[in-house]
Amino acid sequence: MDFLFSTAFKVRDYECDLQGIVNNSVYLNYFEHTRHEFLKHIGFDFARLHKEQIDPVVYRAELDYKLPLKSGDEFLSTINIEPKGHLKLIFDQKIFRKKDGKLMMQGLITAVILKNGKPIRPTLFTERF
Amino acid sequence: MDFLFSTAFKVRDYECDLQGIVNNSVYLNYFEHTRHEFLKHIGFDFARLHKEQIDPVVYRAELDYKLPLKSGDEFLSTINIEPKGHLKLIFDQKIFRKKDGKLMMQGLITAVILKNGKPIRPTLFTERF
Amino acid sequence: MDFLFSTAFKVRDYECDLQGIVNNSVYLNYFEHTRHEFLKHIGFDFARLHKEQIDPVVYRAELDYKLPLKSGDEFLSTINIEPKGHLKLIFDQKIFRKKDGKLMMQGLITAVILKNGKPIRPTLFTERF
Amino acid sequence: MDFLFSTAFKVRDYECDLQGIVNNSVYLNYFEHTRHEFLKHIGFDFARLHKEQIDPVVYRAELDYKLPLKSGDEFLSTINIEPKGHLKLIFDQKIFRKKDGKLMMQGLITAVILKNGKPIRPTLFTERF
Numbered sequence A, B, C, D: 001m002d003f004l005f006s007t008a009f010k011v012r013d014y015e016c017d018l019q020g021i022v023n024n025s026v027y028l029n030y031f032e033h034t035r036h037e038f039l040k041h042i043g044f045d046f047a048r049l050h051k052e053q054i055d056p057v058v059y060r061a062e063l064d065y066k067l068p069l070k071s072g073d074e075f076l077s078t079i080n081i082e083p084k085g086h087l088k089l090i091f092d093q094k095i096f097r098k099k100d101g102k103l104m105m106q107g108l109i110t111a112v113i114l115k116n117g118k119p120i121r122p123t124l125f126t127e128r129f
Helices: A026-041 A046-051 B026-041 B046-051 C026-041 C046-051 D026-041 D046-051
Strands: A005-010 A054-065 A074-084 A088-097 A103-115 A118-120 B005-010 B054-065 B074-084 B088-097 B103-115 B118-120 C005-010 C054-065 C074-084 C088-097 C103-115 C118-120 D005-010 D054-065 D074-084 D088-097 D103-115 D118-120
Touching (some): A026 A088, B026 B088, B046 B054, C026 C046, C026 C074, C026 C103, C046 C054, D005 D026, D026 D074, D026 D088, D046 D054
Antiparallel strands (some): A005 A074, A054 B054, A074 A088, A088 A103, B054 B103, B074 B088, C005 C074, C054 C103, C054 D054, C074 C088, D054 D103, D088 D103, D103 D118
């Protein structure tokens, strides 16, 4: 459990579906919020970036669902980052349940940074971490 | 564009985020709804299955975001299926924009079927297609 | 069941929560999508309006939950509109279950139209219906 | 700003729509999560209640949108409760922006408690506060 940045969450009941577990799509919400909190942590604001026509977008996601989060679960969402080639950033994201430290979910999210719709080198971000 | 089953969709504006494109998590909603419509098509009801303690769950997802869906876009969400080993089903899912047939999104969703929380062979489904 | 405009929907399973019914917030999604489809029907595009700094926003909502929508339900979402004072539009929205025509949900949604953040008369819309 | 219970939140960017503000439906998510946290605070668990066939459901909602929450906003979501008649509970819910204490949103949420689908007196809850 070695990471660059983390955010604490608690499952909200509306995130659970009729199986009584957090719906599979919601983990991408958790991951996104964690990435945006990390951006804020290193001095960037996602909404402001958008106004400056700089848009980080998800290019690929590999998600491994280990154990389902349920109503009431608290968890830690962690991030590590590695550049890939000149244009991509890979966010290695994990979710650990608080009560027992179990790994619930793991994702590799590849992002590219678009400026006016064209990919740019992510150096404005990478030089901050 | 050869597939077992497809569902037509239209982007709803609340599915777009502040970048003005469909949020990355929403594609998992589209994919899930398409799978459940497919289940219905072959005679299974997701909610009823859950009451019988049979729960298909997502085990792994590989998502490739090709082009962003935007407000007003209509699209076709397609499915192909292949078993993997004894216990897994792989749903090969694609999203094609209606106006030009472009591939917007591609996903490989691996599911397992749980009965009372334990994985079972997916033969009850696979013998129907 | 007399209305200006309607849209057909089908419940998607991810819209149901752990009670097995459509979550109370989702009806506002259905209502919004119906309003935006109505706007399109009379020649306006919500995303394009936003780019022109014209933003219809919800000012007040009164929602009566009659009967819960469930997995698999198909329904019709209807709209009537009446102006209120000089600056407000009231959308009278209802949801009828397809299989038996039952009224499931009723809402009065008051909207105002902002231009560059300031309320304007909604005549650009009202002269179209 | 006198209340029985409150929860602190922070806007997550996926909750914002293409207008760049929190979507009107999301406030019902915030309100619901606050009610469920309050239930937990007085010793009840929403998911467990459901397993015991006890289901609080929303019967009516009156929502006044004062000012829009935006990306990055932190806020306090507060609750007061009053019984109404024998069968209803009214949750008086408000959202205050943290940075300036401004009232952003106000809702009166009427709930009924169903046991096996039939309304029961909410005394099991009301005797706890």
